[in-house]
Amino acid sequence: MNRQNITLIYFGYFEKSFLEKLAGSLKQLFVLDVIIIEGRIDLTQFYDPGRRQYDGNKLLKHVDSLTSEKSLKILGLFSIDVFIPILTYIFGQAYLNGHSGIVSLYRLKNEMYGMKQDNNLLVDRFRKTCIHELGHAFGLIHCHNPTCVMRSSTYVEDIDQKNQFFCPKCRTDLGLNLYNG
Amino acid sequence: MTKKISILIVDDEESVRDSLYNWFIEDGYHVECAENAKKALIILESKNFDIILADLKMPGMDGLEMQRRIKSLNKDSIVIIMTAFASVESAVQALKDGAYDYVTKPFDPDDLSHLIRNATRQISLKSENEALKNKVISLENIEDLIGNSPAMIKVFKEVESVAQSNSSVIITGESGTGKELIAKAIHSNSLRKYFPMVSIHCGALTESLLESELFGHEKGAFTGAMYNRKGRFEMADGGTIFLDEIGTISTKMQIELLRVLETKCFMRVGGNKEIASDFRVICATNRDLKKMVENGTFREDLFYRLNVVNIIVPPLRERVEDIPVLVDYFIKKYCVSMSRNIVSINPSALKRIEEFEFPGNVRELENMIERAIVIGNGKEILLKDLPLGKEIVTSTVESLDDHEKTHIQMILNKYGWNISRSAKALKVDRVTLYNKIKKFALKPVE
Numbered sequence: 001m002n003r004q005n006i007t008l009i010y011f012g013y014f015e016k017s018f019l020e021k022l023a024g025s026l027k028q029l030f031v032l033d034v035i036i037i038e039g040r041i042d043l044t045q046f047y048d049p050g051r052r053q054y055d056g057n058k059l060l061k062h063v064d065s066l067t068s069e070k071s072l073k074i075l076g077l078f079s080i081d082v083f084i085p086i087l088t089y090i091f092g093q094a095y096l097n098g099h100s101g102i103v104s105l106y107r108l109k110n111e112m113y114g115m116k117q118d119n120n121l122l123v124d125r126f127r128k129t130c131i132h133e134l135g136h137a138f139g140l141i142h143c144h145n146p147t148c149v150m151r152s153s154t155y156v157e158d159i160d161q162k163n164q165f166f167c168p169k170c171r172t173d174l175g176l177n178l179y180n181g
Numbered sequence: 182m183t184k185k186i187s188i189l190i191v192d193d194e195e196s197v198r199d200s201l202y203n204w205f206i207e208d209g210y211h212v213e214c215a216e217n218a219k220k221a222l223i224i225l226e227s228k229n230f231d232i233i234l235a236d237l238k239m240p241g242m243d244g245l246e247m248q249r250r251i252k253s254l255n256k257d258s259i260v261i262i263m264t265a266f267a268s269v270e271s272a273v274q275a276l277k278d279g280a281y282d283y284v285t286k287p288f289d290p291d292d293l294s295h296l297i298r299n300a301t302r303q304i305s306l307k308s309e310n311e312a313l314k315n316k317v318i319s320l321e322n323i324e325d326l327i328g329n330s331p332a333m334i335k336v337f338k339e340v341e342s343v344a345q346s347n348s349s350v351i352i353t354g355e356s357g358t359g360k361e362l363i364a365k366a367i368h369s370n371s372l373r374k375y376f377p378m379v380s381i382h383c384g385a386l387t388e389s390l391l392e393s394e395l396f397g398h399e400k401g402a403f404t405g406a407m408y409n410r411k412g413r414f415e416m417a418d419g420g421t422i423f424l425d426e427i428g429t430i431s432t433k434m435q436i437e438l439l440r441v442l443e444t445k446c447f448m449r450v451g452g453n454k455e456i457a458s459d460f461r462v463i464c465a466t467n468r469d470l471k472k473m474v475e476n477g478t479f480r481e482d483l484f485y486r487l488n489v490v491n492i493i494v495p496p497l498r499e500r501v502e503d504i505p506v507l508v509d510y511f512i513k514k515y516c517v518s519m520s521r522n523i524v525s526i527n528p529s530a531l532k533r534i535e536e537f538e539f540p541g542n543v544r545e546l547e548n549m550i551e552r553a554i555v556i557g558n559g560k561e562i563l564l565k566d567l568p569l570g571k572e573i574v575t576s577t578v579e580s581l582d583d584h585e586k587t588h589i590q591m592i593l594n595k596y597g598w599n600i601s602r603s604a605k606a607l608k609v610d611r612v613t614l615y616n617k618i619k620k621f622a623l624k625p626v627e
Contacts, residue, residue, distance in 0.1 A: 051287075057196055057199060057200060083287070084196075084200040084203075084204075085194065085196045085197045085200050085286070085287065086197055086200045086201055086204065086263075086286055086287055086288055086293070087200070087204075087287050087288055087289070087290050087293065088287050088288070088289050088290070089290070090290070093203060095203070096203065096206050096207055136207055141206070141207055141208060141209040142207055142208045142209065152207075152208065152294065154289075154290040154291035154294055155291065
């Protein structure tokens with residue numbers, strides 16, 4: 001069967017218009033259909049009381065298990081604080097050249113850093129992070145081009161400085177990866 | 182294509198290995214994992230990794246012990262120790278044992294990126310440095326010593342064995358045998374190769390000038406000393422000083438030189454501040470220094486201080502088998518520098534060269550070949566292009582005039598009838614030379 005869509009599975013509350021805007025951007029960029037599904041999950045099994053955060057590796061594994069024949073790539077969307085054992089926090093992660101990734105709103109919010117809430121900025125950051133993780137799922141590694149969406153970002157300011165688009169090299173590599181399925 | 186930086190992750194926790202693996206492959210590194218130190222060491226036996234990221238606390242061998250073993254295999258390997266249980270003692274120990282860094286889990290994402298970026302930068306600087314060093318070595322070896330004869334092979338072996346030490350060397354040989362080239366070869370194969378080799382021709386300078394050249398001088402030390410000036414001993418700090426024609430220095434200079442060699446300290450002419458310099462001494466002479474010691478013209482203590490190793494360079498007539506390869510080398514050298522096609526040499530011309538005594542040794546041979554290329558037909562060096570012809574070996578030269586005529590003709594031919602250079606070689610002025618040319622009806626050889 002021909003897999004031709006990207007599936008967004010959201011866990012927790014997300015505004016419908018927010019998700020639709022995101023889907024629209026992804027569809028335009030990846031030239032693939034994007035479908036949105038609500039996911040249901042007991043988050044307590046992913047919670048680490050020592051870290052007081054949610055285990056990103058376990059979440060990614062879970063999202064990956066939801067892969068279906070209709071989905072080329074799956075992206076799990078969360079609004080919780082996510083970690084992986086080696087890092088204090090992550091914005092998202094994905095299997096390189098795999099089927100799935102996860103992204104969390106939590107650390108993208110201005111309020112986390114004592115700054116004024118900015119929903120437009122949050123939407124922009126979330127979109128870029130989703131594109132970045134999907135890029136990894138499509139086999140792209142981090143890019144040194146400072147404005148490319150595949151540039152590695154450790155702080156929200158890094159995300160703000162890059163575009164939501166791929167640089168020519170990453171676009172070429174992505175095109176090849178998409179063509180090769 | 183740039184080689185990927187390779188990282189080995191050693192940690193007993195699977196989640197840590199997986200997380201680091203995913204993190205690093207997204208950055209384009211080549212990553213492998215090992216669940217304990219023993220498995221990591223097995224992997225390292227067959228593969229090299231640029232960076233090893235090792236957990237401190239692991240069952241069996243811990244990260245510190247593993248690091249010590251890794252360093253004993255390859256002292257340049259970059260090992261980063263990571264731990265969730267940081268302590269000052271373990272940090273100090275890790276760094277003392279040569280760890281590149283010691284980091285605490287969990288890392289701030291920016292810290293991890295910086296750490297690996299800095300380690301990567303160090304790796305690329307190191308390989309850049311190695312490449313540049315090799316380039317410098319190849320540039321310094323551009324005037325390679327040429328010789329396949331047993332005599333020269335012996336000299337090369339001596340150079341190889343003496344180069345690595347700090348011992349003083351006296352190179353003995355006739356003029357034009359390549360003593361300075363030997364000195365350069367010793368220097369460029371020594372641990373001092375990245376520091377200067379400073380040369381000075383002791384025979385070309387008066388005693389006072391030699392003193393100033395060697396020790397430097399302070400401003401106003403003598404008339405004309407307008408500025409402070411570093412001497413050759415100072416310039417050679419870390420490197421080598423080559424004293425050519427050491428047998429020509431005065432007794433006073435011998436005493437001063439001995440003191441400097443013993444203490445490695447000196448003062449500039451007119452100065453009162455003691456300066457220390459770490460240099461290696463190589464000397465050259467065409468004189469028999471041992472005989473000079475017996476005659477009392479060279480100090481015995483200085484001789485023994487300098488003559489830790491003596492390398493004797495044979496004259497060209499004692500290594501005739503090297504002549505063809507030297508001729509070939511000089512032909513290529515001068516044809517390239519003159520942007521000409523490489524010429525060949527007529528067999529009879531080469532035979533004549535091999536029979537020649539060469540009082541001026543390799544330098545004379547080089548000059549001869551250069552001249553032959555200049556005046557030759559551009560295709561082949563013939564016997565007539567060489568100043569070894571009949572006018573030198575003729576038996577009819579008896580009178581003083583005959584000798585003078587022959588000699589002037591030879592010098593003019595040697596310098597391609599350049600009047601200025603010929604006059605300088607003959608130690609006469611141009612007018613005198615012109616008069617001699619007229620007197621003896623000398624003409625350029627066709």
